[in-house]
Amino acid sequence: MGTLFKGGTVITASDMVPADVLVEGEQVVMIGKNIPGKGHEVVNCKGKYLMPGGIDVHTHLDLDFGGTYSNDDFDTGHKAAAFGGTTMHIDFVIQPTGGSLHDGLNIWRKKAEPAQIDYGFHLAVRDLNEAVLNEIPSLLDEGVTSLKLFMAYKNVFQIDDRTLYLAMRQAAAHGMIVMVHAENGDVEEQLRLQLLAENKTEPHWHYHSRPPEIEGEATNRAVVMAGMTGCRLYVVHMTCEPAVDALRRGRALGYPVMGETCVQYFHLTYDKHLRAPGFEGAKFVCSPPIRSTHDQGILWQAVRDGTLQVVSTDHCDFWYEGGVGPWQQWAKDHNGGDWPAFEKQNPTYRRPGKELGKGNFAKIPNGLPGLEDRMMVMWHLGVNTGKISPSRFVELNCTNPARIFGCYPRKGTIAVGADADIVVWDPKKVHTLSAKTHHMRVDYNLYEGMKVKGAPAQVYLRGKKIVDGDQWLGSNGSGKFIARKPHAPIL
Secondary structure (H helix, E strand, O other): OOEEEEEEEEEOOOOEEEEEEEEEOOEEEEEEOOOOOOOOEEEEOOOOEEEEOEEEEEEOOOOEEOOEEOOOOOOHHHHHHHHOOEEEEEEEEEOOOOOOHHHHHHHHHHHOOOOOOEEEEEEEOOOOOHHHHHHHHHHHHHOOOEEEEEOOOOOOOEOOHHHHHHHHHHHHHOOOEEEEEOOOHHHHHHHHHHHHHOOOOOOOHHHHHOOHHHHHHHHHHHHHHHHHHOOEEEEOOOOOHHHHHHHHHHHHOOOOEEEEEEHHHHOOOHHHHHOOOOOHHHHHOOOOOOOOHHHHHHHHHHHHHOOOOEEEOOEOOOOOOOOOOOHHHHHHHHOOOOHHHHHHHOOOOOOOOHHHHOOOHHHOOOOEOOOOOHHHHHHHHHHOOOOOOHHHHHHHHHHHHHHHOOOOOOOOOOOOOOEOOEEEEEEEEEEEOOOOOOOOOOOOOOOOOOEEEEEEEEEEEOOEEEEEOOEEOOOOOOOOEOOOOOOOOOO
């Protein structure tokens, strides 16, 4: 007995076709018209779209950053993702200080044990000594095909140009992809120190410490190195015209370079959100910063013309008002201890959040919630307005992520033999985005009060229904690690 999705319209990156979809076990086994329902569980999809599960290739779950930890983990974050139609994500493993890349993998494997959707890992390199450089090819045996290098966050994550060049050369030799956070961290440090010395401490000054010029410069530098080394380059969370122009120049020259932007950059603006009264702007502090309506127009053009290939989230959420509870005791217990156990023993506790930056914008933990809202917001802002087609929506949110990161066609499409990660999408469903109803573990929503039209009705992970309307049917441990392949295409 299988599951027959009957009477819907299948949307892929290339087509919209009225068709039935038959699933047996974990895979799609047949797509066609008038497939008999006898012997199968029939899902009535009349008036609905059938889309592949979303893939968010840029998340930071349970990340030690900015003097605290991001709120969502591989339990709450996975549940939230699924309610938004995302059935797979790729999280960033951070190489521990003084440790190896495999040390980082072991830490993240432990974090991922409660997984409820499928997942993969990128590996963020902090210290590229000779041993680590030689370790990079062995990541392929672990199903990890992508490295992350930060050109920002000086004295925390930032690497130098030598490291970037050597890592790219090694990655190119083995068909891997290098991802960069492209901001000039040395210049950012000087701007930040100057602003603080002038007593410019409110949240909106974060933007002025990271202007578009330093994002554009760093993007150009990475693009040039990709051209020199032949390394596949993927620039993450691109926000502005100088960065997009740098990527477009590289692509015109035939360099193997690609880029993503994030859903929040299509909606939030400096004037309306970062400059909100009081400390409210801290809710919207991320890096690179949110920009202008002009830059939003640039991003829409870039996702339409193929300069940008993916829309992700950079999900890294922090409480707006945290710090309720024994922070010093938590720090003591967490030093080699067990954070989930501490939370259970201290149910009223909230780890510190954005309030760490009151009086100093540089201490606001950088990061935003968005894992649950990505698909609905992009459909509402993009498809409903005619800026992108339904097929381009699927391409940006599902198919291109799978192609670029080496798990297509198992993931990212509805096709015979693919995993049955299927979202039954109701284009007429109206949903109000709000912190009161979302499933992310955070006390605010970037899109508070926004009414979106188009949302998941049911979500299936490898043939198993995990979301049915407002009902959660998933379970801890049901998510799988997805090993990925090198030599992925340049799109």
